[in-house]
Amino acid sequence: MKTIKGPAIFLAQFAGDAAPFNTLAGIAEWAAGHGYKGVQIPSWDARLFDLARAAESPTYCDEVKGILADCGVELTELSTHLQGQLVAVHPAYDTAFDGFAAPEVRGKPAARQEWAVDQLMLAARASRNLGLTAHVTFSGGLAWPFLYPWPQRPAGLVETAFDELAKRWHPILDAFDEAGVDVCYEIHPGEDLHDGITYEMFLERVGNHPRCNILYDPSHFLLQQLDYLQFIDIYHQRIRMFHVKDAEFNPSGRQGVYSGFQPWVNRAGRFRSLGDGQVDFGGIFSKLSQHGFDGWAVLEWECCIKDSEQGAAEGAPFIEAHIIEVAARAFDDFAASSTDLAGNRKMLGIA
Numbered sequence: 001m002k003t004i005k006g007p008a009i010f011l012a013q014f015a016g017d018a019a020p021f022n023t024l025a026g027i028a029e030w031a032a033g034h035g036y037k038g039v040q041i042p043s044w045d046a047r048l049f050d051l052a053r054a055a056e057s058p059t060y061c062d063e064v065k066g067i068l069a070d071c072g073v074e075l076t077e078l079s080t081h082l083q084g085q086l087v088a089v090h091p092a093y094d095t096a097f098d099g100f101a102a103p104e105v106r107g108k109p110a111a112r113q114e115w116a117v118d119q120l121m122l123a124a125r126a127s128r129n130l131g132l133t134a135h136v137t138f139s140g141g142l143a144w145p146f147l148y149p150w151p152q153r154p155a156g157l158v159e160t161a162f163d164e165l166a167k168r169w170h171p172i173l174d175a176f177d178e179a180g181v182d183v184c185y186e187i188h189p190g191e192d193l194h195d196g197i198t199y200e201m202f203l204e205r206v207g208n209h210p211r212c213n214i215l216y217d218p219s220h221f222l223l224q225q226l227d228y229l230q231f232i233d234i235y236h237q238r239i240r241m242f243h244v245k246d247a248e249f250n251p252s253g254r255q256g257v258y259s260g261f262q263p264w265v266n267r268a269g270r271f272r273s274l275g276d277g278q279v280d281f282g283g284i285f286s287k288l289s290q291h292g293f294d295g296w297a298v299l300e301w302e303c304c305i306k307d308s309e310q311g312a313a314e315g316a317p318f319i320e321a322h323i324i325e326v327a328a329r330a331f332d333d334f335a336a337s338s339t340d341l342a343g344n345r346k347m348l349g350i351a
Contacts, residue, residue: 001289001326006297007319008038008076010243013301014308015045024048024064028071035316038076039068040136040298043123044083044100051078051119054126061129075130076296077241080123080137081186086116087172088140088165088192113168120172128179134240134295135176136184136215139165139193139202165192166205173209184215184241195226196234203238213240216288217300218279219247223269225257229283236291243300244319246277264304271302273311274318285322297323 009031020026024041027048031039043051053060068075082100089097089109098106105111120137127135143161146153176183185193185202193199199214206212216239221228232239249269254260259267271277285297299315301308339347 002292002294003326004242004285004288004293004297004323005076005295006038006323007036007244007316008040008073008296008298009034009036009312009315010040010042010079010298010300011048012042012045012079012081014312015042015048017047022047025067025071028068028073031312032072034312035320036073036299038074038296038298040076040296041078042082043078043080043119043126049078051122051126054129055122056125058129061126061131065130075132076298077132077134077136077184078123078127078130080120080135082138083116083119083123084137084185085140085191086112087120087168088142089113090142090145092145093141117168117172121175124172124175124179124181127176127181132181134182134184134213136186136241138188139169139185139191141190141192143192144190144194161192162198162201162205166202169202169212170206170209173206173211177209177211181211182213182240183211184213186215186217186220186243188217188220189224194220195224196231199235199238213238215239215241215243217243217245218281218284219243219245219271219277219302222247222249222277222279223257225249229280229287232284232287232291236288236293239288239291239293241295242288242293242297244274244281244297244315245300245302246272246274246279246281248272248277270304273301273303273306274299274315276303276306281318281322285324289324289326 011027015021020030028039041049043049065075085097086100094109101112102115105115123135142165143158146157173183187193187199193202203212214235218228221231251268255268259269264270297319299319301311301315303311
């Protein structure tokens, strides 16, 4: 067993154009002031980070780490959620996701995909230069529009989609392997990798690649009504990152999992600030500690009711209270007795 590191915070939902959220030093100092010990940086936000520069300059990476250290926090991981989404985009989502890309490739799906892959390659080198061992991203989705099997899916449609997804990601996984960094897919609705079964389908197609791993976020599983505690038992060897995010699911006679196209505040399933939802974090921290997860517990704040500043302020102590300092000795060691093979055989009545 190992002790989870934290608390840390994902900066994507807090970065902005006003101080202190518009510079790395400012937002890091703000995070430290709330009690966070680590920050996870969105690599696409130029106000905080220069991905291309980090990929080429160890000196710049040392500067980034120095800024964070001066503020009393450390870098946990980089994120390429938006770029990873663009590795595989079904045409139905071309317009919706186009804004994630650099302006020069918008409206050009092939160029956009090439740009996204290059961004992931830069992230592998940047993570290596920063001394990181894990990286979070999205898988993108080709099959997602066909999630519900009506109309009936043509034979082989899903298999073809996952074959193509694996083909696109395999070179990226190899690049991260060369950099010594795990790729941790956030298992998330909207991505082809949205539950355990789809992750397994992808993992098989990339040859059980050692760098094909998981970011565990229970909020997405609660909204799918998936057993998020058993998920840890099944996939703990592949769980290398952890987003601490709460959610609630309140079905009614009018809506359920699909939530009737309602805005977040009116959905049966919705994300909440830590402690305001239904996720069993006591069970999660226990299972992750039991299975030896020693990565960071990173707050990802998303709530349709509570203000982000209040959510951030409450998040650090919530995580701190759930981190388990794992036992260095067994609780019943006081009753241990010294014995040997002969003594054991005698106790068992074995001649």
